[in-house]
Amino acid sequence: MRRSREFLFPRRNYLMGAYVGKSDRVLGWGKPMGGWKWIGLGAVMIAVGLAARAAENQPGGPTQSKNVILMIPDGCAVEAYTLARWIKGKELAVDGLEVALVKTHSADSVITDSAPAASAYATGVRTSNAFLSVGPQAKVLSLLAPPGEDLPYRPLATVLEGAKLLGKSTGIAVTCRVTHATPAAFMAHLPHRDDEQNIMIQVVHQNVDVVLGGGRELLLPTSAGGKRTDGRDLTTVLKARGYQMPETRQQLAQIRSGKVFGLFAPGHLAPEIDRPTIAPEQPSLEEMTRKAIELLKTDPDGFFLMVEGSQIDWACHANDPAYLVHExxxxxxxxxxxxxxxxxxxxxxxxxxxxxxxxxxxxxxRGPLSKGNMPVEAVVEPIRRMKCSFSALWKKLGSRPTAQQLSEVLQDSWGIEVKPSEAEELLAEARRGGEYLLAALCQRYTVVGWTTHGHTGGDVVLFTLGPGKPKGVLASPQVGQCIAQALGIDLEKLNARLFVEPNQVLPGVKVELVFDPEGEPNLHPAAEKPLPKANPERSPPGAKQPRLARLEYGQRRIQLPLQENVVQRGDRTVELEGLCLYASQTKRLYVPMQVIRLLADSPEPLPPITRSR
Ligand SMILES: [Zn+2]
Structure with missing residues (x-):
């Protein structure tokens, strides 16, 4: 049993970068891990020994890279690349790269969703479905080891946050809302991916140098045409921090330097196949990627950039071959x-x-075109004739099309010549719903097959280029560990620097949480530290977060707006190097070590986050 556990879920890698604390049960089987070393204040002990041993076991070499570019084609199984290659008619850009495989399951599901998948790449730790860069809930898959007691819901530092601390520039370029699961996992820490209003608060306080994508509506309150129900206008934060905020591809093209927060649509960007028609003012993913690299590469310390082809996943959810190939x-x-x-x-x-x-x-x-030898044209021609996404085609059909109208739209939009004998059958499918019509069209007129409208559980291909590239079959957290290693980041040290519980490192701190600055303060006794339940309820989207934490130590009093990176002391406001976060499920507060130094009035330098060589 133990062997199969390790096989699926290497225990060192599982916990690496996650555990900071005092328990000797870090491995989950009661084994002391050894190698303790005291650094920093009070009772902080950091598992330096564990990190060093984990580093030895990482699949990449010891090489360090100045820059890391991580590109995530969301939902892209290997056959989607193959299909696109046939349509392109020549090699894909990934064809010249080296390959490895990555196992994709999350901590609590054989089939992952995008949130824990991206969290594994961002933090080097596997978490639960829907969770964004916080530790998994206690209930995990039957073949996996349970998480250590301090891990559930604990914020997990990301490679983007680590790159910032090393003085590198950082960037995100996506075609979804920048608060959607994949980008959010690099910039925010919450146990629910749908909690996008809170995600945006964290994103604007991360000081990421280049943020490109969609989701403008989450910056503004409903009173100003946005979707925020908390009345906040987050563009004031961005303006105060010196961001340029382009809203079109022309405005983006004109930017030559400086920080950029470019959101080019209220929500997600348009599907690539429809963009030239319905949203020509939006930049393409290629344009955003080139601009991000152009801006970030000027940093002599290097950069970390995450690029996501966000809508490959949605094209596959829709089972739409034209949308997919263009993405x-x-x-x-x-x-x-x-x-x-x-x-x-x-x-x-x-x-x-x-x-x-x-x-x-x-x-x-199972359709007629897949029988016998398959010529290239059988794959390519039907998809080349498709001029829009299926959802755009469906809109053209209106609510009650006739067989004649259906035939005309299929001819105009997808180049399908419907025989009169088939028109009534297709109309019957259309009356059942768009997905039935699309399934019938794929089967009859293309060679593309689909098995589900959801995600699948197979391994995915990792293509690599450059120093420090990994080999073999990796667990998904090893991707994040490789990135950290390439950048020279020690994830254990990074977590110990960015997310500490005040009372664990500085006993005697009084903590008071304020849920609503106008309302009654919610007194939170500092000694109270309930353990997570065996299977705690997941936080519903938009679960109420306290707005502030007030900390008192001796004569010192400071105020921390939560999900932000600022500390208020008297009438002074100072920016911190990381976010202050509260895990409502475990009632624990996490702050950067900087806050502890401030409270203790300690001149001691902050602990380094780099790997010892
Ligand atoms: Zn995904």
Missing amino acids: VLMFDRAVAAAAEFARQDGQTLLMVVADHGTGGVTIGN
């Missing part, structure tokens, strides 16, 4: 841009890896 081919152009830079630069690790498959896409289905 993969645009992602391929973004990869080409990044690979071109990485090859010239020579100090950049490029990793291209999906988070999971979606749709179960195959070349070959």
Whole structure:
């Protein structure tokens, strides 16, 4: 049993970068881990020995990279690349790269969702479905070891946060809302991916140098045309921090330097296949990737950039081959841009890896075109004739189309010549719903097959280029560990620097939480530290977060707005190097070590986060 546990879920890697504390049960089987070393204040002990041993077991080499570019084609199973390659008619940009495989399951599901998948890449720790860079809930898959007692809901430092502490520039470029699961896992810490209003508060306080994507509506209150129900206007934060805020591709193109928070749509960006028609003012993923690299590469300390082809996943959820191929081919152009830079630069690790498959896409289905030898044209021609996404086609059909109207729309939009004998059958499918019509069209007129409208549980391909690239079959957290290693970050030390519980490192701190500054303060006795339940309830989206934590130690009193990176002392406000966070499920407060130094009035320097060589 123990062997199979380790096989699926290497215990060192599982906990690496996550555990900071005093328990000797860090491995979950009551074994002391040894190698303790005292650093910092009070009772902080950091498992330096554990980190060093874990580093030895990492699949990458010891090489350090100046820059890391991580590119995630969300939901892209290997056959989606193959399909796109046939349509392109020549090699994809990933074809020239080296490959490894990545196991995708989350802590509590054989089939992952994007949140824990991206969290594993961001933090080097596997977490539960829907969780964004916080520790997994106690209940995990039957073959996995349970998490250590301090791990559930604990914020887990991300490689983006680590890169910032090393003085590197950071960037995010996506085609979804920047608060959607994949980008959120690099910039926010919450146990529910749908909690996008809170995610945006954290995102604007992360000081990421370049943020490109969609989701403008989450910056503004409903009274100003946005979607925020807390009345906050987060653009004031961005303006105060000197961000340029382009809203079109022309405005983005004109930017030559400085910090950028470019959201080009109220919600998600348009599907690539429809963008030139319905949203020509939006930049493509390739344009955003090139601009991000252009801006970030000027930093002499290097950079970390995460690029996501967000809508490959949605095309596969919809089982829409035209939407899919255009998304993969645009992602391929973004990869080409990044690979071109990485090859010239020579100090950049490029990793291209999906988070999971979606749709179960195959070349070959149960329809007539898949029988016998398959010519290239059988794959290519039907998809080349499709001029818009299926959802755009469906809109053109209106609510009650006739067989004649259906035939005309299929001819105009997807180049399908419907025989009169088939028109009534297709109309019957259309009356059942769009997904039935689409399934019938795929089966009859393409060679593309689908097995699900959801995600799939298979391994995904990791394509790599540059120094420090990993080999073999990796557990998903090892991708995050490789990135940390390439950047020279020790994830244990990073977590000990960014997220400490005040009372664990400085006994005697009084903590008071304020849920609503106008309302009654919610007194939170500092001694209270309930353990997480065996299977705690997941936080519903938008679970009420306290707005402030007031900390008192001796004569010192400070105020920490939660989910932000600032400390208020008297009428002074100072920016911190990381976020102050409260885990409502475990009632624990996490603050950067900087806050502890301030409270203790300690001149001691902050502990380093780099790996010892
Ligand atoms: Zn995904």
